Amino acid sequence: MIALVGRELALRFGRWGGVMLPLLFFLLVASLFPFAVGPEPRLLARIAGGIMWVAALLAALMPIDTLFEPDRADGTLDQLAARQVPFEIVATARMISHWLAFGPLLLLTVPVAAALLALPAAAMLPLIVGLAIGTPALAALGTVAAALTTGLRGAGALAGLLVLPLALPVLIFGAGAMGDGPAVAGALKLLGASSLFLVALSPFAAGAALRASLE
Amino acid sequence: MHRFANPARFLKIARVATPITALLGLALLAAGLGLGLFSSPPDYLQGESVRIMYVHVPTAWFGMGGYLFVALASAAFLVWRHPLADVAARAAAPVGATFTAVCLMTGALWGRPTWGTYWVWDARLTSMLVLLFLYLGYIALANAYDDRERGGRAAAILALVGVVNLPIIKFSVEWWNTLHQPASIRMSGSSIHPEMLQPLLLAALGFQLIFAATVLMRMRTALAGQVIAARAARLAGAHG
Numbered sequence: 001m002i003a004l005v006g007r008e009l010a011l012r013f014g015r016w017g018g019v020m021l022p023l024l025f026f027l028l029v030a031s032l033f034p035f036a037v038g039p040e041p042r043l044l045a046r047i048a049g050g051i052m053w054v055a056a057l058l059a060a061l062m063p064i065d066t067l068f069e070p071d072r073a074d075g076t077l078d079q080l081a082a083r084q085v086p087f088e089i090v091a092t093a094r095m096i097s098h099w100l101a102f103g104p105l106l107l108l109t110v111p112v113a114a115a116l117l118a119l120p121a122a123a124m125l126p127l128i129v130g131l132a133i134g135t136p137a138l139a140a141l142g143t144v145a146a147a148l149t150t151g152l153r154g155a156g157a158l159a160g161l162l163v164l165p166l167a168l169p170v171l172i173f174g175a176g177a178m179g180d181g182p183a184v185a186g187a188l189k190l191l192g193a194s195s196l197f198l199v200a201l202s203p204f205a206a207g208a209a210l211r212a213s214l215e
Numbered sequence: 216m217h218r219f220a221n222p223a224r225f226l227k228i229a230r231v232a233t234p235i236t237a238l239l240g241l242a243l244l245a246a247g248l249g250l251g252l253f254s255s256p257p258d259y260l261q262g263e264s265v266r267i268m269y270v271h272v273p274t275a276w277f278g279m280g281g282y283l284f285v286a287l288a289s290a291a292f293l294v295w296r297h298p299l300a301d302v303a304a305r306a307a308a309p310v311g312a313t314f315t316a317v318c319l320m321t322g323a324l325w326g327r328p329t330w331g332t333y334w335v336w337d338a339r340l341t342s343m344l345v346l347l348f349l350y351l352g353y354i355a356l357a358n359a360y361d362d363r364e365r366g367g368r369a370a371a372i373l374a375l376v377g378v379v380n381l382p383i384i385k386f387s388v389e390w391w392n393t394l395h396q397p398a399s400i401r402m403s404g405s406s407i408h409p410e411m412l413q414p415l416l417l418a419a420l421g422f423q424l425i426f427a428a429t430v431l432m433r434m435r436t437a438l439a440g441q442v443i444a445a446r447a448a449r450l451a452g453a454h455g
Contacts (some may be wrong), residue, residue, distance in 0.1 A: 043216060148356060148373055162356065163351045205375070208293070209368075
């Protein structure tokens with residue numbers, strides 16, 4: 001499994017666009033909002049955290065087309081199946097590599113977006129912690145959606161339709177963690193709970209979907 | 216259950232069951248809505264607008280019940296590979312989605328005079344909206360593949376993942392402090408006056424039977440479509 005993660009990471013980082021595109025997309029979405037709602041700093045400061053959560057969610061959807069589809073098309077998945085590697089392991093490896101190629105770098109990009117959106121300094125820490133807890137859940141959901149739509153034309157739009165409703169709890173608790181007072185700790189705990197749940201569930205759903213895709 | 220997985224046996228039963236459920240459902244619905252809309256008393260707080268409950272509550276129940284049916288049929292399809300289970304899940308999804316949409320719309324119409332707004336981002340309303348999106352995702356995924364079998368399997372997995380939403384809807388009014396009122400009908404009894412409860416239960420039974428009749432009709436249509444497609448393929452093969 002470590003070999004699978006390593007292979008996938010080498011492939012992702014081998015192509016410049018594979019890693020940078022979601023981050024650029026994240027920054028672009030974040031910088032669209034000041035144009036759309038006006039550049040007034042107080043308004044931006046109020047909605048900055050929510051914007052960044054939505055932008056992160058959309059950026060996590062970007063690489064979905066490339067998670068399983070190339071491996072199905074060139075027969076790598078068949079090879080793994082022939083070597084009797086369980087699909088749950090394949091899905092877990094892909095989920096981990098998807099997150100590693102996207103989560104940590106996104107956290108590094110957040111301060112840039114925060115500056116663009118005039119995010120208050122006090123909200124910075126809850127946002128970073130929340131995203132650190134929440135992005136694995138986004139990676140898990142993306143893995144399931146990618147496995148369900150392998151072999152489809154126009155899979156990206158459909159994957160969005162599948163992921164967004166299921167990602168709502170993550171978004172709600174993530175946004176809740178940016179309030180103030182005792183609600184923050186509670187929201188972070190609930191965010192952690194939903195993240196753990198999704199990460200634990202998704203290898204089985206994605207594995208079953210991959211098995212169905214090869215039959 | 217396996218006895219009914221045979222499409223021929225299913226069709227034989229469904230041919231009889233469809234008109235019975237449809238007619239009985241319409242009769243019960245007419246009785247329930249007739250009583251509810253004309254003879255039941257207005258609410259002392261909500262006035263006449265309470266009558267929308269006789270549509271809102273049953274559609275909410277069977278919007279959720281329909282999803283449970285889709286999920287159970289999907290599980291049967293994944294475990295035992297009964298093609299009929301796939302047909303059943305696909306047939307029920309649009310019906311359930313319609314019920315959910317009607318529930319949301321009647322709720323919005325009721326909310327305007329009562330809460331002063333069509334929509335609030337409340338846990339119960341939001342989780343019900345998520346249910347509608349799950350239905351739509353299921354329908355889109357099931358029809359996205361050229362290979363029917365594959366689409367069915369993928370959609371079935373999605374249906375099972377989406378089941379986590381059902382307890383969230385059910386308990387949303389207790390876990391969160393919501394604008395939507397908590398359940399009035401429980402195992403231990405009901406806090407609704409019998410004059411309102413009776414039409415509600417009649418209407419609910421009617422909606423349930425109509426749900427069943429619609430699903431049966433859609434299943435029979437789907438099976439007939441498969442027979443026609445198979446026959447066309449055979450003819451094309453014979454002449455080609």
